[in-house]
Amino acid sequence: MKLVLTQDVAHVGRKGEQVAVANGYGINYLIPSKKGLKVDSPEGQSFLKRFELLKGSKAAMAEANAEELSKLVGEQLSLSVEANDEGGLFGSLTAIKIAQMITALTQVQVEANNVVLSDGPIKEIGEYSVGLQVGDNQLGEVMLNVTTTI
Secondary structure (H helix, E strand, O other), rough: OOOOOOEEEOOOOOOOOOOEEOOOHHHHHHOOOOOOEEOOOHHHHHHHHHHHHHHHHHHHHHHHHHHHHHHHOOEEEEEEEEEEEEEEEEEEEEEHHHHHHHHHOOOOOHHHHEEEEEOOOEEEOEEEEEEEEEOOEEEEEEEEEEEEOO
């Protein structure tokens, strides 16, 4: 029996894939639990069309995001944070915090999954090179100058 999966199913396939499964498994489990639709049914065809449109719009959004982030590549940004006398930060700068601070400084939408910290969270004052990526594509690096607030 050929089905299109409406959600990820372990050891069977991912959402939107067309798979061949045993008749009993499809009829008794996948279709009643709404995890699959028959490929040749009107519902299955409709789902496939919607899924392809959604996949195309996600790709376009990722491309637009990559364009925006590429504007930041090579920039040097200064981030002011609270630190002690020895230069240790009061709370480390994680990818989430860095993304929020870059977004606030540059007005370019940066998400935490776009920030790559090769050495882990930033815990001290200094200059750091932070990678930017979209999906698996490494776009480049941004230099962060982490300074203390007075």
